[in-house]
Amino acid sequence: MVIQRKRVKSSRIASIGYDYPRRMLIVEFKRGALYRYDGIPGALYEDLMESKSKGAYFERRVRQDYTTKKVVLPATLGLDGCRARGCKEKGAYTTERGWRCTQHAEEILEL
Numbered sequence: 831m832v833i834q835r836k837r838v839k840s841s842r843i844a845s846i847g848y849d850y851p852r853r854m855l856i857v858e859f860k861r862g863a864l865y866r867y868d869g870i871p872g873a874l875y876e877d878l879m880e881s882k883s884k885g886a887y888f889e890r891r892v893r894q895d896y897t898t899k900k901v902v903l904p905a906t907l908g909l910d911g912c913r914a915r916g917c918k919e920k921g922a923y924t925t926e927r928g929w930r931c932t933q934h935a936e937e938i939l940e941l
């Protein structure tokens with residue numbers, strides 16, 4: 831199941847997604863990396879989305895208190911485009927399964 835991420839206004843964070851049943855937070859950084867945090871309370875996610883400075887809130891309440899379970903994507907953005915079937919996305923990252931756009935790279939979250 832793909833966790834839909836919302837674009838956010840932030841100097842560091844590009845998008846944020848959250849899955850309530852699994853208490854899983856996904857943060858995409860503008861420098862091109864996708865991180866997953868487990869055990870995040872729903873209220874914390876809501877506060878993050880409502881905070882004026884999401885980068886600062888994330889730094890203070892998430893990054894320092896929760897460990898990253900998995901770095902989903904390395905910080906390299908390729909020019910080859912996504913190789914997932916039927917996908918025409920141009921920007922893609924190198925992943926364990928080859929070139930994938932951010933949406934398709936999330937398949938790796940199911941590992």
Ligand SMILES: [Zn+2]
Nearest residue numbers: 912917931934
């Ligand atoms: Zn794709």
